[in-house]
Amino acid sequence: MVLRSTRVVTPEGERPAAVAVSGGTIAAVWAYDADVPEGARLVDLGDDALLPGLVDTHVHINDPGRTEWEGFASATRAAAAGGITTLVDMPLNSIPPTTTVENLAVKQDTARGKVHTDVGFWGGAVPGNVKDLQPLHDAGVFGFKCFLLHSGVDEFPQLSPEELADALTELSRFDGLLIVHAEDPQLIDGAPQRSGPHYADFLASRPRAAENAAIEGLITLAKRLNARVHVLHLSSSDALPLIAAAKREGVKLTVETCPHFLTLTAEEVPDGATEFKCCPPIREAANQDALWEGLADGTIDCIVSDHSPSTIELKVKETGDFAAAWGGISSLQLGLPAIWTEARRRGHSVADVARWMSQAPAALVGLSTKGAIAVGHDADFAVLAPDETFTVDPAELYHRNRITAYAGKTLHGVVRSTWLRGELIAENGVTNEPTGRLITRENA
Numbered sequence: 001m002v003l004r005s006t007r008v009v010t011p012e013g014e015r016p017a018a019v020a021v022s023g024g025t026i027a028a029v030w031a032y033d034a035d036v037p038e039g040a041r042l043v044d045l046g047d048d049a050l051l052p053g054l055v056d057t058h059v060h061i062n063d064p065g066r067t068e069w070e071g072f073a074s075a076t077r078a079a080a081a082g083g084i085t086t087l088v089d090m091p092l093n094s095i096p097p098t099t100t101v102e103n104l105a106v107k108q109d110t111a112r113g114k115v116h117t118d119v120g121f122w123g124g125a126v127p128g129n130v131k132d133l134q135p136l137h138d139a140g141v142f143g144f145k146c147f148l149l150h151s152g153v154d155e156f157p158q159l160s161p162e163e164l165a166d167a168l169t170e171l172s173r174f175d176g177l178l179i180v181h182a183e184d185p186q187l188i189d190g191a192p193q194r195s196g197p198h199y200a201d202f203l204a205s206r207p208r209a210a211e212n213a214a215i216e217g218l219i220t221l222a223k224r225l226n227a228r229v230h231v232l233h234l235s236s237s238d239a240l241p242l243i244a245a246a247k248r249e250g251v252k253l254t255v256e257t258c259p260h261f262l263t264l265t266a267e268e269v270p271d272g273a274t275e276f277k278c279c280p281p282i283r284e285a286a287n288q289d290a291l292w293e294g295l296a297d298g299t300i301d302c303i304v305s306d307h308s309p310s311t312i313e314l315k316v317k318e319t320g321d322f323a324a325a326w327g328g329i330s331s332l333q334l335g336l337p338a339i340w341t342e343a344r345r346r347g348h349s350v351a352d353v354a355r356w357m358s359q360a361p362a363a364l365v366g367l368s369t370k371g372a373i374a375v376g377h378d379a380d381f382a383v384l385a386p387d388e389t390f391t392v393d394p395a396e397l398y399h400r401n402r403i404t405a406y407a408g409k410t411l412h413g414v415v416r417s418t419w420l421r422g423e424l425i426a427e428n429g430v431t432n433e434p435t436g437r438l439i440t441r442e443n444a
């Protein structure tokens with residue numbers, strides 16, 4: 001098979017090209033007008049952009065245990081329709097959480113045969129499971145998530161500062177990756193905790209200072225232990241200078257942010273609109289501008305969804321009370337158009353988007369055959385019509401509870417089709433039979 005487009009996004013940038021696929025792998029990248037070999041099927045994409053399939057390393061699937069929140073079939077179907085070909089599932093909100101090898105097996109058994117995209121797993125670092133970290137690493141999890149404050153679910157407790165240091169010391173023995181929800185518990189406790197429908201009150205309850213302090217502490221620890229730390233869902237742009245300085249010093253630090261921080265602003269959240277609640281929170285427009293600068297200069301490595309749904313009853317409160325609602329934004333199917341809409345407005349290219357949403361997250365989890373249109377890589381693609389627009393209708397989304405902060409927004413960029421190992425897994429929002437694989441860390 002040969003896919004031809006005037007806009008093929010390779011690691012060297014965008015150009016007209018023809019991509020030859022054989023046995024699920026990219027066999028060659030030819031000039032646009034190269035002769036198609038006899039017997040090969042030509043897929044002419046015209047001026048639609050051919051991107052590497054997106055790699056979303058931050059997805060809460062919640063299955064088993066809270067399957068009414070989300071499940072492997074529904075989440076990966078949404079992902080496939082949105083141009084994602086690989087995702088990595090977070091270790092919490094499912095029951096059991098992914099904190100032992102036995103629990104990992106339960107999750108893998110639940111997912112097997114149901115997934116429309118490739119799916120890998122993060123492990124969890126919780127109090128008392130230091131001895132489980134190496135076995136989980138050997139079993140193929142991509143790294144370990146921890147919290148520094150209450151996670152939102154009681155079966156996944158946070159680490160104390162001592163436990164955090166113990167876990168990271170253990171991970172540093174085998175160069176494991178710690179991924180951290182970085183908000184300082186004391187600064188959150190000390191912030192005004194006012195419940196009710198006013199977004200400003202919710203925002204004040206999760207101050208930037210809590211993120212900044214937690215990130216500063218992590219940098220100190222990562223430096224001392226020479227260990228790998230990844231900051232999840234960065235929202236506070238005030239932390240960017242700290243992060244940039246640590247990276248310059250050679251601290252093994254990576255950082256992600258999310259479509260909602262880059263495309264939605266505190267100023268536009270209506271009172272009572274709890275579908276916009278997440279932690280850390282969506283902040284002011286000026287903060288958003290600084291996050292985009294952080295992406296442009298490489299301080300922030302990647303953009304991932306943090307798709308974290310719940311039931312509609314938990315997410316939408318009659319009182320509109322932000323304090324009572326579940327925190328999490330559902331965006332799995334919309335991340336690419338949401339980011340592309342804002343990226344193009346700010347003068348960034350489709351190639352930039354592919355770097356942030358495919359290449360960099362693949363590198364974060366060490367997937368050497370994902371994240372690029374290059375010879376030897378898996379033939380995973382997202383085909384995007386960059387200049388077309390659509391209006392978000394929650395009824396057209398596949399995630400289980402069809403509520404989203406993006407409802408009614410008009411976005412640029414229609415995902416025409418998604419391909420996994422050379423097979424069409426979604427076309428114009430219609431998904432095919434699940435052909436995804438369960439994947440593990442390379443060399444596990």
Ligand SMILES: [Zn+2]
Pocket residue numbers: 058060090306308
């Ligand atoms: Zn999350």
